[in-house]
Amino acid sequence: MDFSLTDEQQLIVKTTREFVENELYPHEKEVEDSGVLRPQLLASIRAKAMAAGLYAANMPTEVGGGGLDTVTWVLYEKELGRANYALHYCGVGRPSNILMACKGEQRERYLLPAVRGERTDCLALSEPGAGSDLRSMKTSAVRAGDDFVINGTKHFISHADHADFVILLAATSTDTSGKTPRKIMTAFLIDMGHPGFQVLPGYRNVSHRGYNNCILQFNDCRVPASAVLGEVGQGFEVANTWLGATRLQVAACCLGRADRALELAKRWAVDRVQFGQSIGKFQGIGFKLADMAVELRAAELLVLEAAWKKDQGTATDSDMAIAKLKATETLAMIADEALQIHGGMGLMSDLPLERIWRDARIERIWDGTSEIQRHIISRALLRPLGG
């Protein structure tokens, strides 16, 4: 078993890290303090990311993307994940790969401009009454001649304020054959500003300052059949085919941030002197650092293994869930311990640690809560036994 990175992978890590340190870190304070990612700043970072070929590196080369395999993409996400989320996710865009389901003129209108950084997508699944239980969604798309009429509310829709179009999942029918009715969903591509479609500011929250969630309202929003992404009634399948990788993305970003927190903690443990010695020499601190490093290594290996399996075509939902669960929980532990090692200073907004600690909280919730991940893992354990 070969655990070493290829020369190419090492270079990609190096160039991504340099970009993050030189082009993103210097703007973190502004975005954290103001809670706003200024459009001019966004445009300038985006231009630099395009020039460095870092933009849309997740997308295949045949549509103009970087064409990274999953393992290399995870390494790239890990480096980007070190920085403020708004800066790296909006600035160094990674279009949703669900756009690969675009057909015909949808490619020219949505997919290719998204890869070129000319148009930005956002993804609308969650609703006030439908989070983990997506099949209970209320947003509906009803056939009206050749068109569909959409009604409903989506919330927690990330970066919809910077987006040019939305990839929407709406219910087009209901399957009543089972115990509980299940919505049959269809995916739609809808431009911002389309009549009957409105983006409203979302909720102020603890994590990822400057990276906003929004509320999307659809009131008799009429779209043509050509707005359907994939097939009618196949929305859940389209999402499942393409969105599995987003859990790896969350996991990889957590690894980067955890690594940054550990670096800060190590530095502090060496530099901070109390009772006549570096605090790292006290076992209470040194052993914490050792545990943090062990957990981080374990999480890294799980994420890389899941990525490698994805490249081999053998990854299961459970593999993705294991990677996401471990990486997000590890970030929470490392951020908390790094802050504890810093003592009072760790709570101050002058250090990135306070932010990393706040930002860690969302990771165990979005893209499937830790409980949902455990559900997926345990189901995979028990089902083969008839459980």
Place this chain on the structure above:
Amino acid sequence: MKTILVGVKRVPDYNVRMRLKPDGGLATEGVKLSLNPFDEIALEEALRLKEKGLADEVVAVTIAPADALAQLRTALAMGATRAIHIVHTGPVEPLDVARLLLAVIQREPPLLVLLGKQAVDEDQGQTGQMLAALWNRPQATYASSIAIDGEVAHVNREVDAGTEQLDVDLPAVFTTDLRLNTPRYIKLPDIMKAKQKPLQSLTPAELGVNLRQRLKTVAYEAPPARAKGRMVADAAELVSQLRQRGVIK
């Protein structure tokens, strides 16, 4: 074909704090290795000249063990047209580096040779000067700007007194200072393409150069630990303290 030859050397990464082994040697195992930062600047300058249409190709050359391919790939990913790997294990003295580079030059005469002013591993800072002497061509060391105008290059050099301006007949050897440029980010697509670029392996024997050890490393010694500092109240106290200690008059 107008070629710019750029020397690149693999060195311990400049962020690494080197440690001494108990036997007095340098601990190099597991140390992160990178391109010498001054060589990256040299390569960047060569690429900019090529992009301005002043050269047709940029050739990166290194003298290193067989496992140094990663650093040559870095050079190719940055944009070098092709690379030459002179395979040699063990230390090479500046004079031998210059002799090997001269042998490469004689095979395919370049318009310009760009080298880092020094490598951050041993800080010798001699290769460029020796190469110019052996090649019998002009040199401009510590360059902070380079402009090519036909057969002549206008070079600004950083010297103790300030900036010295030289007009240099080409071909010539230039060594790069820190302020010459800021190397680019390596573009992701270029990293993928680097694998396909030509990479030639040669041995010193194939170049007709017989390496000879003239220098002997007697010992390595760690720099003295920094003495404890003291906070001063204001600039006036700082000046008076410096005066008292004879640092300033």
